[in-house]
Amino acid sequence: MPKLLKFIIVIIPIISFSTLLVIFQQRLKPQQWFPVGDGILYGIM
Known part of the structure; x- marks a missing residue:
């Protein structure tokens, strides 16, 4: 249980x-944010 809690505390932020x-990149460069944003999100999952 403590391990799971630690995992949640680390992962959520x-x-x-x-x-x-990703939102920030989308506002700056609407055409170019997709590869970087998707890479970050898939890296987490």
Whole structure:
């Protein structure tokens, strides 16, 4: 149980940060963000 809790505490901020990064990239360069954003998200999953 403590291992699972530690995993959740570590993973949730990473997912949140990556999501914000993807949104930020999308606003900056709508045409170029897809490969980078998808790479980050697939890397996490």
